[in-house]
Amino acid sequence: xxxxxxxxxxxxxxxxxxxxxxxxxxxxxxxxxxxxxxxxxxxxxxxxxxxxxxxxxxxxxxxxxxxxxxxxxxxxxxxxxxxxxxxxxxxxxxxxxxxxxxxxxxxxxxxxx
Amino acid sequence: xxxxxxxxxxxxxxxxxxxxxxxxxxxxxxxxxxxxxxxxxxxxxxxxxxxxxxxxxxxxxxxxxxxxxxxxxxxxxxxxxxxxxxxxxxxxxxxxxxxxxxxxxxxxxxxxxxxxxxxxxxxxxxxxxxxxxxxxxxxxxxxxxxxxxxxxxxxxxxxxxxxxxxxxxxxxxxxxxxxxxxxxxxxxxxxxxxxxxxxxxxxxxxxxxxxxxxxxxxxxxxxxxxxxxxxxxxxxxxxxxxxxxxxxxxxxxxxxxxxxxxxxxxxxxxxxxxxxxxxxxxxxxxxxxxxxxxxxxxxxxxxxxxxxxxxxxxxxxxxxxxxxxxxxxxxxxxx
Numbered sequence: 274x275x276x277x278x279x280x281x282x283x284x285x286x287x288x289x290x291x292x293x294x295x296x297x298x299x300x301x302x303x304x305x306x307x308x309x310x311x312x313x314x315x316x317x318x319x320x321x322x323x324x325x326x327x328x329x330x331x332x333x334x335x336x337x338x339x340x341x342x343x344x345x346x347x348x349x350x351x352x353x354x355x356x357x358x359x360x361x362x363x364x365x366x367x368x369x370x371x372x373x374x375x376x377x378x379x380x381x382x383x384x385x386x
Numbered sequence: 387x388x389x390x391x392x393x394x395x396x397x398x399x400x401x402x403x404x405x406x407x408x409x410x411x412x413x414x415x416x417x418x419x420x421x422x423x424x425x426x427x428x429x430x431x432x433x434x435x436x437x438x439x440x441x442x443x444x445x446x447x448x449x450x451x452x453x454x455x456x457x458x459x460x461x462x463x464x465x466x467x468x469x470x471x472x473x474x475x476x477x478x479x480x481x482x483x484x485x486x487x488x489x490x491x492x493x494x495x496x497x498x499x500x501x502x503x504x505x506x507x508x509x510x511x512x513x514x515x516x517x518x519x520x521x522x523x524x525x526x527x528x529x530x531x532x533x534x535x536x537x538x539x540x541x542x543x544x545x546x547x548x549x550x551x552x553x554x555x556x557x558x559x560x561x562x563x564x565x566x567x568x569x570x571x572x573x574x575x576x577x578x579x580x581x582x583x584x585x586x587x588x589x590x591x592x593x594x595x596x597x598x599x600x601x602x603x604x605x606x607x608x609x610x611x612x613x614x615x616x617x618x619x620x621x622x623x624x625x626x627x628x629x630x631x632x633x634x635x636x637x638x639x640x641x642x643x644x645x646x647x648x649x650x651x652x653x654x655x656x657x658x659x660x661x662x663x664x665x666x667x668x669x670x671x672x673x674x675x676x677x678x679x680x681x682x683x684x685x686x687x688x689x690x691x692x693x694x695x696x697x698x699x700x701x702x703x704x705x706x707x708x709x710x711x712x713x714x715x716x717x718x719x720x721x
Contacts (some may be wrong), residue, residue, distance in 0.1 A: 313682040314624075314682035314684060316492065334473075338510055342582075352510060370582065371625050375537045377582055378584075380501065380583050
């Protein structure tokens with residue numbers, strides 16, 4: 274009987290042990306991934322606040338190409354045609370201003386905390 | 387020499403009394419009076435003024451169109467924004483509409499001396515797009531084709547491909563100048579190194595080159611400047627202007643005739659500022675909205691039967707001795 278309880282506890286511990294990090298991972302994936310839409314010559318949202326380690330994905334929904342170019346040349350995409358994507362993971366806190374190098378009036382920023 | 391000139395000027399003043407009504411800039415040029423002279427010239431003698439120097443010519447009784455002009459002159463065509471590679475609803479056949487523009491050029495009564503393409507040759511700077519554009523323009527009945535890049539031509543490689551194909555004789559990012567039958571042409575690049583939040587941009591090196599390039603020219607040399615983004619502020623919210631164009635124009639202030647030809651905005655807009663005429667051309671690919679008339683400056687969809695009336699090209703006639711070049715737009719719809 275004691276043996277069975279031990280085995281049962283062990284199994285439960287194992288399952289919990291396996292599930293816990295997976296559930297934590299699931300939470301991380303949801304909070305650490307954000308999408309910015311490019312459309313009508315705008316970045317939406319134009320200002321974004323995220324936590325360190327967040328992956329930001331820009332998607333071009335416009336009918337002309339745009340780029341995502343960091344003002345300080347810290348990151349930058351190639352020209353994105355319609356439906357093309359660009360992703361960058363922000364590993365350090367700070368304020369990151371960026372613009373479209375083809376249409377420089379289009380600007381946005383990512384604040385990483 | 388001075389005395390002779392004074393005598394000629396004095397005689398001119400007498401002869402032109404009644405023809406020169408408003409000597410606004412003390413240069414003896416008055417449009418109304420000049421036109422009156424032109425009408426009078428039907429009798430055979432025409433006084434022309436160019437940069438303060440009088441000249442007289444015998445006119446033959448024909449229209450003073452460049453190709454027939456006994457005084458000399460020529461014509462060229464400006465096309466712009468062909469966007470080869472664009473395939474969205476605003477126009478799914480930009481190659482077809484460019485071919486129509488070429489057919490129009492080839493149907494002109496006199497072949498233009500050359501073509502100016504004011505940029506956005508391609509939509510995505512792809513090799514096959516550049517190839518297609520070059521191939522299509524080969525069927526144009528003209529001399530050379532001169533280009534300046536648009537922002538769509540310098541994607542991903544800072545214009546390296548563009549310059550390899552079209553900028554072999556150019557300086558820096560692709561600027562250059564050339565002379566044609568007494569007119570000085572300047573091709574400028576204002577789509578490189580664009581600043582965040584900014585407009586078009588010429589940059590220090592190009593401006594220095596420009597200042598030097600025109601330094602030796604006489605005030606009376608007609609100047610034509612062509613660049614992709616407008617060199618005057620059409621609509622800053624949409625990036626339709628060039629941040630440092632003012633400095634470029636300051637080097638051209640002393641010239642009696644400056645014509646600026648731009649593209650980028652896919653519609654005709656014009657402005658005259660003193661002796662400078664600014665003009666933008668239609669696109670051969672798709673139209674864009676009038677300033678502020680839409681949420682953004684992107685491709686504008688129009689009904690299919692209206693498309694050709696908002697696409698087109700620009701013919702420019704230079705008649706020797708006249709200060710202003712005749713700039714005429716025509717659409718693909720035939721008017």
